[in-house]
Amino acid sequence: xxxxxxxxxxxxxxxxxxxxxxxxxxxxxxxxxxxxxxxxxxxxxxxxxxxxxxxxxxxxxxxxxxxxxxxxxxxxxxxxxxxxxxxxxxxxxxxxxxxxxxxxxxxxxxxxxxxxxxxxxxxxxxxxxxxxxxxxxxxxxxxxxxxxxxxxxxxxxxxxxxxxxxxxxxxxxxxxxxxxxxxxxxxxxxxxxxxxxxxxxxxxxxxx
Amino acid sequence: xxxxxxxxxxxxxxxxxxxxxxxxxxxxxxxxxxxxxxxxxxxxxxxxxxxxxxxxxxxxxxxxxxxxxxxxxxxxxxxxxxxxxxxxxxxxxxxxxxxxxxxxxxxxxxxxxxxxxxxxxxxxxxxxxxxxxxxxxxxxxxxxxxxxxxxxxxxxxxxxxxxxxxxxxxxxxxxxxxxxxxxxxxxxxxxxxxxxxxxxxxxxxxxx
Amino acid sequence: xxxxxxxxxxxxxxxxxxxxxxxxxxxxxxxxxxxxxxxxxxxxxxxxxxxxxxxxxxxxxxxxxxxxxxxxxxxxxxxxxxxxxxxxxxxxxxxxxxxxxxxxxxxxxxxxxxxxxxxxxxxxxxxxxxxxxxxxxxxxxxxxxxxxxxxxxxxxxxxxxxxxxxxxxxxxxxxxxxxxxxxxxxxxxxxxxxxxxxxxxxxxxxxx
Amino acid sequence: xxxxxxxxxxxxxxxxxxxxxxxxxxxxxxxxxxxxxxxxxxxxxxxxxxxxxxxxxxxxxxxxxxxxxxxxxxxxxxxxxxxxxxxxxxxxxxxxxxxxxxxxxxxxxxxxxxxxxxxxxxxxxxxxxxxxxxxxxxxxxxxxxxxxxxxxxxxxxxxxxxxxxxxxxxxxxxxxxxxxxxxxxxxxxxxxxxxxxxxxxxxxxxxx
DNA sequence: AATGAATGAGGGTTCATTCAT
DNA sequence: CATGAATGAACCCTCATTCAT
Numbered sequence: 001x002x003x004x005x006x007x008x009x010x011x012x013x014x015x016x017x018x019x020x021x022x023x024x025x026x027x028x029x030x031x032x033x034x035x036x037x038x039x040x041x042x043x044x045x046x047x048x049x050x051x052x053x054x055x056x057x058x059x060x061x062x063x064x065x066x067x068x069x070x071x072x073x074x075x076x077x078x079x080x081x082x083x084x085x086x087x088x089x090x091x092x093x094x095x096x097x098x099x100x101x102x103x104x105x106x107x108x109x110x111x112x113x114x115x116x117x118x119x120x121x122x123x124x125x126x127x128x129x130x131x132x133x134x135x136x137x138x139x140x141x142x143x144x145x146x147x148x149x150x151x152x153x154x155x156x157x158x159x160x161x162x163x164x165x166x167x168x169x170x171x172x173x174x175x176x177x178x179x180x181x182x183x184x185x186x187x188x189x190x191x192x193x194x195x196x197x198x199x200x201x202x203x204x205x206x207x208x
Numbered sequence: 209x210x211x212x213x214x215x216x217x218x219x220x221x222x223x224x225x226x227x228x229x230x231x232x233x234x235x236x237x238x239x240x241x242x243x244x245x246x247x248x249x250x251x252x253x254x255x256x257x258x259x260x261x262x263x264x265x266x267x268x269x270x271x272x273x274x275x276x277x278x279x280x281x282x283x284x285x286x287x288x289x290x291x292x293x294x295x296x297x298x299x300x301x302x303x304x305x306x307x308x309x310x311x312x313x314x315x316x317x318x319x320x321x322x323x324x325x326x327x328x329x330x331x332x333x334x335x336x337x338x339x340x341x342x343x344x345x346x347x348x349x350x351x352x353x354x355x356x357x358x359x360x361x362x363x364x365x366x367x368x369x370x371x372x373x374x375x376x377x378x379x380x381x382x383x384x385x386x387x388x389x390x391x392x393x394x395x396x397x398x399x400x401x402x403x404x405x406x407x408x409x410x411x412x413x414x415x416x
Numbered sequence: 417x418x419x420x421x422x423x424x425x426x427x428x429x430x431x432x433x434x435x436x437x438x439x440x441x442x443x444x445x446x447x448x449x450x451x452x453x454x455x456x457x458x459x460x461x462x463x464x465x466x467x468x469x470x471x472x473x474x475x476x477x478x479x480x481x482x483x484x485x486x487x488x489x490x491x492x493x494x495x496x497x498x499x500x501x502x503x504x505x506x507x508x509x510x511x512x513x514x515x516x517x518x519x520x521x522x523x524x525x526x527x528x529x530x531x532x533x534x535x536x537x538x539x540x541x542x543x544x545x546x547x548x549x550x551x552x553x554x555x556x557x558x559x560x561x562x563x564x565x566x567x568x569x570x571x572x573x574x575x576x577x578x579x580x581x582x583x584x585x586x587x588x589x590x591x592x593x594x595x596x597x598x599x600x601x602x603x604x605x606x607x608x609x610x611x612x613x614x615x616x617x618x619x620x621x622x623x624x
Numbered sequence: 625x626x627x628x629x630x631x632x633x634x635x636x637x638x639x640x641x642x643x644x645x646x647x648x649x650x651x652x653x654x655x656x657x658x659x660x661x662x663x664x665x666x667x668x669x670x671x672x673x674x675x676x677x678x679x680x681x682x683x684x685x686x687x688x689x690x691x692x693x694x695x696x697x698x699x700x701x702x703x704x705x706x707x708x709x710x711x712x713x714x715x716x717x718x719x720x721x722x723x724x725x726x727x728x729x730x731x732x733x734x735x736x737x738x739x740x741x742x743x744x745x746x747x748x749x750x751x752x753x754x755x756x757x758x759x760x761x762x763x764x765x766x767x768x769x770x771x772x773x774x775x776x777x778x779x780x781x782x783x784x785x786x787x788x789x790x791x792x793x794x795x796x797x798x799x800x801x802x803x804x805x806x807x808x809x810x811x812x813x814x815x816x817x818x819x820x821x822x823x824x825x826x827x828x829x830x831x832x
Numbered sequence: 833a834a835t836g837a838a839t840g841a842g843g844g845t846t847c848a849t850t851c852a853t
Numbered sequence: 854c855a856t857g858a859a860t861g862a863a864c865c866c867t868c869a870t871t872c873a874t
């Protein structure tokens with residue numbers, strides 16, 4: 001059923017490639033200075049394209065920003081772990097460690113992306129802000145559900161899942177910020193850092 | 209020893225009052241949109257003053273922003289608790305609860321301020337960004353020192369104080385964000401929320 | 417006929433003194449930066465008076481500038497020499513030397529004033545510009561008349577008096593500029609410089 | 625070897641043309657009002673371009689002013705005559721007459737330019753002021769060297785070359801000012817005016 | 833008479849967006 | 854499709870002038 005590659009295909013591929021190139025440039029530019037601090041000029045310089053070309057791929061500044069967030073959120077979502085408690089599944093704690101390590105690795109490997117995700121609280125693009133907001137809400141909900149499940153199974157203490165989830169999400173963000181600003185020290189020791197952080201989350205800092 | 213109020217006094221008072229009025233307007237404007245998104249025009253509109261008047265009180269946009277951060281940091285610093293472990297002092301856990309509750313109360317009561325403090329990671333004003341950065345560093349250091357002390361006293365588990373401090377600071381920020389976006393539900397229950405959060409930090413979510 | 421000094425007198429004296437003080441400050445400020453480059457702020461700083469006080473003495477920025485020019489022009493006019501050719505008068509050349517030396521001394525002694533007089537070609541104050549223009553016209557006319565008289569007496573060559581006057585006025589301005597920018601070297605040797613310049617004007621640079 | 629005009633060529637030509645158009649507009653605007661009195665608004669109005677367009681061609685107000693001065697100085701420099709005293713060269717006096725006539729013609733033909741050159745002694749743009757200053761210094765130096773050479777050859781009287789050069793430069797400026805403000809009368813008689821002025825410079829006004 | 837806080841028009845500059853080539 | 858010159862609204866800031874005290 002193979003059909004010869006059409007011009008259209010090649011065009012589509014080239015187009016997608018170009019789009020990615022612009023998105024990457026935009027990521028770096030948004031990373032320093034945030035939404036308002038970024039300028040189309042800086043983006044096209046980095047992407048080495050003409051001013052007009054930018055607008056062939058994105059409707060506006062808001063649009064690139066939105067697309068950037070969407071891409072990052074999609075990538076991250078794919079890495080978020082849903083702990084399985086079925087018989088035969090690995091022990092929950094192991095799953096958690098693996099899952100969080102994967103998220104941390106992804107985000108720490110892409111500092112500009114992390115900067116965008118952590119620093120984009122203030123966007124004039126109401127829609128993008130809402131999307132980011134709802135992304136975090138989503139993560140929080142995942143955590144809250146896991147907490148509730150663990151509670152039901154008698155593994156976890158009884159807490160207010162919503163608030164505890166907020167606290168734990170903040171905890172992860174705190175670690176991400178730390179990893180990003182101490183990249184050198186953390187390099188290659190994400191596993192260890194993850195274990196520490198999961199330990200704090202699970203057992204707290206108090207000595208038993 | 210009462211002396212009649214002098215013109216100078218009244219002037220100084222009026223000046224300070226005016227300054228506060230501008231700072232408050234600026235706080236709201238910076239809160240939505242961040243540094244770059246804020247405009248002097250928006251600030252003076254909110255403060256109901258003329259363009260030039262603004263510059264009688266602040267040298268520049270950077271200057272208001274800096275002053276805003278400074279005020280907030282001073283207020284917050286005054287509320288940050290240094291846990292005392294002297295004999296006769298209240299139990300550390302109580303001190304901690306009180307201290308954190310005081311911080312939360314202050315910041316949750318002032319949503320715009322919280323927005324500025326939480327969202328100004330990326331500011332073009334290098335100096336202000338540095339100041340905010342070092343403010344967080346300072347808090348992190350306070351936490352790290354407390355952790356180390358607790359460790360030495362055998363109260364706390366052995367962890368990497370720096371990283372754990374980063375995690376705990378993030379945890380607090382997570383709660384602050386939650387409180388701000390769920391202000392209604394949290395209203396008047398800061399104490400309870402604080403207890404939960406301290407519980408998570410001290411004992412983790414795992415059931416013993 | 418002496419009468420006791422009245423308050424009004426003292427006031428009038430004080431007022432005049434104050435006015436002079438402002439004019440002096442303005443002179444320095446206008447000297448660097450010209451009319452547009454000068455600011456009321458700079459003037460009142462230099463005069464150590466309040467903003468409003470300035471407007472008690474001068475209607476506007478244009479007004480100080482005009483008053484400044486007027487004062488300078490009056491002073492200069494008083495020094496401009498009209499060569500006398502009556503019998504019994506000193507030889508014309510001596511009169512010329514003395515007169516020009518007096519003008520040079522006055523103006524070189526007051527660099528800021530010279531800067532204002534030489535550099536104020538562009539003023540938005542049409543009236544002031546016209547006044548300065550007509551001041552130079554006046555001087556040119558004095559020179560032209562002297563040339564014509566000298567011609568008639570057979571002392572001077574036959575030239576177009578108007579144009580030659582323009583050239584000689586320029587020549588003097590050239591020397592003034594030189595003296596001002598080489599103040600140190602010229603210090604106390606104005607007489608010598610004057611002689612040179614008069615020599616050039618009278619005899620040219622060509623060797624006989 | 626003719627090749628079809630490329631887009632690039634046309635672009636470059638169009639760009640240069642546009643630049644010239646802005647420079648000309650700027651010349652007129654700077655001519656009245658000087659550096660400070662000129663506004664970008666006035667320049668773009670005169671050039672009939674949009675605000676932003678201006679900044680595509682010049683970095684700043686300072687930059688246009690500098691470019692304007694540079695262009696004028698280059699043009700003028702090309703017209704400044706260096707009197708040759710080699711055997712076979714035309715008599716020095718003839719060379720001088722020709723050279724000065726060329727300079728006068730150029731500058732009298734462009735009143736706004738003359739206004740800028742004569743009136744920009746006090747510019748806040750330190751660099752532009754310095755450039756203009758050093759331009760005049762350069763001319764003065766040329767004159768001074770010529771005077772020294774003439775002295776050495778026994779053609780000219782012994783004078784202080786520096787000061788005499790300053791006087792002669794002023795003399796020329798005086799004539800330029802005269803020509804500009806009496807354009808009608810001088811029209812087409814630059815040669816005659818030049819002869820007069822050279823006569824005054826060489827022989828003075830005194831009858832032999 | 834003297835003050836200085838307040839005003840707002842206007843200055844220089846940037847930048848998201850459009851459109852003819 | 855790609856380009857980059859052109860646009861003009863909007864930004865931050867200055868400064869001559871006014872006026873209540």
